[in-house]
Amino acid sequence: MAEDKKELAPELKEKLRTEFEKDWRKDMRKSVPPKDRMKLGRQKMPERGPDERNKDFEEVNLGLTPEMARAEARRCLDCVNPQCVAGCPVGIDIPGFVKLIERGEFLAAAWKLKETNSLPAICGRVCPQETQCEELCTVKKAAGVPVGIGNLERFASDFERLSGSVTIPPLLPPTGKRVAVIGSGPAGLTVAGDLAKLGHTVTVFEALHEPGGVLIYGIPEFRLPKAVLKAEVDYLKRLGVDVRANFVVGMTATVDDLKNEGYEAFFIGSGAGLPNFMKIPGENLVGVYSANEYLTRVNLMRAYDFPSYDTPVFPARTAAVIGGGNVAMDSVRTAKRLGAERAVIVYRRSRTEMPARTEEIVHAEEEGIEFQLLTTPVRYIGDEHGRLRAMECQKMELGEPDASGRRRPVPIEGSEYTIEVDLAVCAIGQSPNPLIPQTTPGLKMGNWGNVEVDWTTMATNLPGVYAGGDIVRGGATVILAMGDARVAAAEIDKFLRR
Amino acid sequence: MPKILTRERLVPNIHLLEVHAPEVARKCRPGQFVIVMPDEKGERIPLSIADWDAGRGSVTAVFMLVGTTTRKLAALKAGDEIPVFVGPLGRPSMIETFGTVVLAAGCFGIGALWPTARALKAAGNRVVALIDAKAEDLVYWKERYRSVCDRVLFSSRDHALASKDFIPRPLENALKAEAPVARVIAVGCTYLMYACAQATRPLGIKTIVSLNPIMVDGTGMCGACRCTAAGKTKFACVDGPDFDAHLVDWEELFMRRRSYFDDEIRSLCHYEETELP
Numbered sequence: 001m002a003e004d005k006k007e008l009a010p011e012l013k014e015k016l017r018t019e020f021e022k023d024w025r026k027d028m029r030k031s032v033p034p035k036d037r038m039k040l041g042r043q044k045m046p047e048r049g050p051d052e053r054n055k056d057f058e059e060v061n062l063g064l065t066p067e068m069a070r071a072e073a074r075r076c077l078d079c080v081n082p083q084c085v086a087g088c089p090v091g092i093d094i095p096g097f098v099k100l101i102e103r104g105e106f107l108a109a110a111w112k113l114k115e116t117n118s119l120p121a122i123c124g125r126v127c128p129q130e131t132q133c134e135e136l137c138t139v140k141k142a143a144g145v146p147v148g149i150g151n152l153e154r155f156a157s158d159f160e161r162l163s164g165s166v167t168i169p170p171l172l173p174p175t176g177k178r179v180a181v182i183g184s185g186p187a188g189l190t191v192a193g194d195l196a197k198l199g200h201t202v203t204v205f206e207a208l209h210e211p212g213g214v215l216i217y218g219i220p221e222f223r224l225p226k227a228v229l230k231a232e233v234d235y236l237k238r239l240g241v242d243v244r245a246n247f248v249v250g251m252t253a254t255v256d257d258l259k260n261e262g263y264e265a266f267f268i269g270s271g272a273g274l275p276n277f278m279k280i281p282g283e284n285l286v287g288v289y290s291a292n293e294y295l296t297r298v299n300l301m302r303a304y305d306f307p308s309y310d311t312p313v314f315p316a317r318t319a320a321v322i323g324g325g326n327v328a329m330d331s332v333r334t335a336k337r338l339g340a341e342r343a344v345i346v347y348r349r350s351r352t353e354m355p356a357r358t359e360e361i362v363h364a365e366e367e368g369i370e371f372q373l374l375t376t377p378v379r380y381i382g383d384e385h386g387r388l389r390a391m392e393c394q395k396m397e398l399g400e401p402d403a404s405g406r407r408r409p410v411p412i413e414g415s416e417y418t419i420e421v422d423l424a425v426c427a428i429g430q431s432p433n434p435l436i437p438q439t440t441p442g443l444k445m446g447n448w449g450n451v452e453v454d455w456t457t458m459a460t461n462l463p464g465v466y467a468g469g470d471i472v473r474g475g476a477t478v479i480l481a482m483g484d485a486r487v488a489a490a491e492i493d494k495f496l497r498r
Numbered sequence: 499m500p501k502i503l504t505r506e507r508l509v510p511n512i513h514l515l516e517v518h519a520p521e522v523a524r525k526c527r528p529g530q531f532v533i534v535m536p537d538e539k540g541e542r543i544p545l546s547i548a549d550w551d552a553g554r555g556s557v558t559a560v561f562m563l564v565g566t567t568t569r570k571l572a573a574l575k576a577g578d579e580i581p582v583f584v585g586p587l588g589r590p591s592m593i594e595t596f597g598t599v600v601l602a603a604g605c606f607g608i609g610a611l612w613p614t615a616r617a618l619k620a621a622g623n624r625v626v627a628l629i630d631a632k633a634e635d636l637v638y639w640k641e642r643y644r645s646v647c648d649r650v651l652f653s654s655r656d657h658a659l660a661s662k663d664f665i666p667r668p669l670e671n672a673l674k675a676e677a678p679v680a681r682v683i684a685v686g687c688t689y690l691m692y693a694c695a696q697a698t699r700p701l702g703i704k705t706i707v708s709l710n711p712i713m714v715d716g717t718g719m720c721g722a723c724r725c726t727a728a729g730k731t732k733f734a735c736v737d738g739p740d741f742d743a744h745l746v747d748w749e750e751l752f753m754r755r756r757s758y759f760d761d762e763i764r765s766l767c768h769y770e771e772t773e774l775p
Contacts, residue, residue: 207717209535209542209582217719246584248717252521273719277731284724284731284750286757293720301541301714307768310541310566311714312761386753433718434736 012091016082019096025078028099034077038143043072045151047363054336054367057221057304061125061154066106069155073102075139076147083136084149089483090190092116094133094149101152110160113153114169118193118236119186119482121161121228124154126219126326127479128357161231168238172199177496180205180263182249182436185213187269187469187481187488189236194489196239200496203263204241207248210300213271214470215478217300218292220330222337223360250439255465265464265492268451269485272470273433277426278322282380287314287388291327291427298334316423318342320391322377323427324354326477329364331425336367340423343369348376348396348409374398374409378416380424390420429475436471450474458488466492499579503556505572508638509631511563512606513572514548517583520555528613529591529708529740532559533716535582536570543567544713544735546610546685547586557583560609566765587716588739591706593617597624597680600672601647602665602694604630604686608639610708611685619646623680628653628672630665630690649676665690666697679703684743688755695743705743709734711754725751 008016019025046062047053053060064072076098084094093112100109113120129135129150140146160166177200181188184206192202210216212229237243249255255266275290277283294313297303301311319335321328324347336343345364347354350373354361365371374396381390395415398407432449444452444461451460451467458466468484470476504516515534522532531544545559561568574580591614599618603611608629619625626649631637633656643650653668673679682705684694691707698705711723711734718736725734726747732738 207584207719208715209584217715246582247521248584248587251585251587251717252525273715273717275719275721277721277724279731284726284754286754290721293714293722296714296720302539306761307765309539310765310769312758312765385756386750435717 008086008091012085016085016093016095019093020078020080024103025099028102029078032074037075037077038139040071040075042075042145042148043068043151045148050363050366050368053222054333057337059225060222060363063158064151064155066104066159069101069106069152070104072148072152073098076102077138079138083138084133084147087132087134087136089132089479090117090486092133092153097156098147098149098152101156106156106159107163107165109156111167111169113156116486117482118190119232120153121157122186122215122224122232123479123482124150124152124157125224125228126477128477130358132479158228161228166231166235169197171197171239174201175199175496177201177265178203178263179265179267179492179496180249180255180258181267181269182255183207183213183269183271183469183471184211184233184243185269185271185469185481186215186478187271187485188213188267189233190482190485191267191269191468191489191492192241193236193239194486195492196236196241198489198493200493202241204243205247205249206243206245208300209245211243211245213269217296218327218330220295220299220334222333223330248435250435255436255440265496266466267485267488267492268436268460268465268467268471269469269481270433270436270471272430272473272475274431274449275426276429276431278377278428280377280379282382282388283426285380285382285388286386287422288380288424288426289314291321291323291331291425292430294331294425295327295334298338304338313338314423316340316343316421318344318419318421319423319425320344320346320377320419320421321425321427322346323429324349324356325427325429326356326360328425328427329356329360331427332369333364333367335423335425336369344419344421345369345371346375346377346393347371347373349406350374350398353406372419376409376411377424381418388422388424390418391424392416392418430470432471432474440465448474456487457491458484459491464495499581500583502574502576502578502580504558504576505574507572508560508609509636511636512560512609512638513563513568514558514560514609515545515571515574516556516558517580518555519557519583520552522557522583522585523550523552523555526550526557526586526613527590528593528617530586530588531716531739532557532583532585533587533713534559534571534580536567536574536580538581540570540581541567542582542714542716544587544710544716546606546708548609548612550613557585558609560606562606565762566769569766569769584716588735589737591617591683591708591740593621595622598676598678599623599625600669600676600679600682601625601627602630602669602682602684602686602690603627604665604690607684607686607690607708608637611683612639612642614683615643616646624648624676626651626672626676628665628669630654630668630686632656664693666693669694669697673698673701673703681706683707688748688752691743692748692752695746695748699744706740707743707746708739709741709746709751710739711751712757725754
């Protein structure tokens with residue numbers, strides 16, 4: 001696995017330093033002494049009340065106001081050695097954009113973000129900032145509560161979008177080189193944006209009928225509105241990126257076919273599109289979904305608006321969602337919104353081991369989600385029509401740490417009990433989608449169906465073919481996929497100009 | 499968006515849709531399917547590919563009127579556009595020189611098996627088609643089948659056709675008359691495929707069916723189409739759609755296909771109230 005937190009690259013350090021030395025930054029640092037900045041409390045993200053929001057799919061967080069954003073930005077110390085940047089997988093100049101917000105130059109802050117991040121309105125909403133930039137924030141170390149970097153990122157990019165003045169950065173002269181990007185998720189969109197800015201002709205191939213990958217089929221409207229995603233995709237289109245939906249690379253055309261058509265470089269970002277199941281009895285009963293299917297029906301196919309939209313989804317009286325990650329939180333909060341009286345997370349470890357973003361767990365708790373922790377299902381039980389009616393669970397206790405460093409859950413003999421459920425969603429992770437690997441002869445694969453890459457360049461063993469995101473990682477986050485994509489884009493550029 | 503070239507009613511409840519989709523047409527092989535969505539608010543459903551013409555850039559699917567989606571498809575006209583017509587998906591059927599192959603086809607399967615019949619003949623097999631329909635006027639593509647098959651038989655509840663039986667008995671008769679039969683391929687409604695599987699099981703004749711569970715994306719991403727073969731969960735979209743009929747858990751397939759029965763009726767009522775002229 002790649003090193004996710006790294007020392008800053010020398011060029012990045014240099015760039016940050018130059019910005020740091022600018023006069024306006026010096027003046028701003030002097031204007032409020034650090035100890036006063038540290039006394040300022042964190043601006044709380046305005047959000048809709050739990051009992052209002054858990055009944056619809058409108059966004060939960062409302063965004064900071066300009067005054068709140070400036071106040072929050074004032075909490076940043078503008079450190080000489082900004083640790084937050086080291087925590088960011090794409091290396092955003094965090095003090096740079098934060099100080100522009102403090103100065104009230106919101107559009108400039110948005111442009112600063114876009115120098116390194118093509119999808120800031122998305123990252124500001126879905127990144128696990130608490131384990132990345134905000135984890136390393138000096139204010140957190142000194143005063144306990146980090147600067148709300150994610151909220152500020154969201155603020156600046158929303159401000160730009162809502163102002164209607166989204167500008168196109170200068171593009172390098174066209175190189176005439178064609179690049180095929182496979183998959184329009186966070187990795188694919190990032191590669192596409194970077195390479196278009198570098199002057200290459202980019203086509204993004206998407207199997208589904210709308211671009212976005214997990215951003216459209218997986219992450220619900222209440223966390224990432226489709227309008228935000230659409231604006232980011234439109235921005236890429238304005239950079240000249242061609243998005244071809246309804247095209248399954250591997251089936252409609254293989255990588256080799258595209259090579260014969262004149263594509264010179266490839267980025268495989270086809271994601272973790274193969275849901276894992278637990279292989280326990282009753283898993284194929286009607287009423288047991290993979291999280292992918294459940295979320296796709298609701299998000300991409302708009303089943304929440306059935307029968308105006310034609311795709312149905314089961315409503316539930318009691319919905320159980322198996323898992324403790326972001327996908328599990330999205331699924332259980334969706335079930336609640338679709339009218340479940342009880343929506344329950346069933347997770348085999350304890351709350352501290354849950355991989356979901358803290359904000360999602362807190363929001364779920366506020367919305368009335370139940371948590372049955374240290375619990376795992378062992379069997380699903382159906383009625384005479386093959387429909388799910390109950391789930392047998394077993395209690396767990398935590399044993400010795402395993403390879404992931406988390407304490408291994410161990411079943412407690414004789415602790416089995418049954419809960420009545422009429423919907424179960426399995427959100428225990430996904431594996432890489434096999435279509436591209438199966439149809440690309442010679443592509444080197446890892447042990448669990450992932451594409452193997454050189455982590456320093458994201459190059460596969462095939463010349464000109466790069467990969468990143470969940471197809472190499474198995475099931476990670478939006479921002480890690482984007483980090484891979486930025487590395488790959490730089491390398492693809494080098495490859496095309498060699 | 500792909501353009502409709504032809505949409506015609508073949509028999510009272512079965513329609514043909516020919517779509518301009520040159521990239522799909524270039525790649526089609528027997529046994530594959532496409533995912534279609536009739537309009538922006540529609541559902542994604544799989545349709546077996548019944549024919550294609552790479553030169554004309556066209557792909558043909560044959561479908562039976564069942565619910566809202568197929569009714570919407572049946573309302574399309576030549577020149578209309580369709581937002582999703584993606585493929586070809588699924589593993590192609592195995593085409594080899596087996597010897598004598600009996601094809602058992604019913605309803606949309608008469609269309610779906612046509613590319614297989616053609617390819618098996620071209621591969622040097624003796625190809626016998628057994629076409630099942632409730633009545634003679636529900637049989638289509640008779641002449642097409644006659645043009646490539648060594649024999650074309652019918653099973654029907656109608657006096658006008660030779661046999662008056664549902665498919666198992668005529669199939670058994672055909673297998674006896676044609677013995678030794680190397681392989682049976684059955685495509686049609688779930689019940690027809692199940693009945694064929696039961697008929698060939700005691701005879702030990704390898705039988706292939708093209709499973710038709712509910713799908714959403716059709717590329718392995720969602721797992722809606724999971725079915726059990728030889729005790730293992732498989733995704734029909736990427737592991738199939740062809741499976742060994744004797745290894746399929748039929749009860750589970752019937753049950754999963756009925757998942758949304760009530761919603762299908764609700765959807766159809768909504769469609770008839772709001773969108774039908």
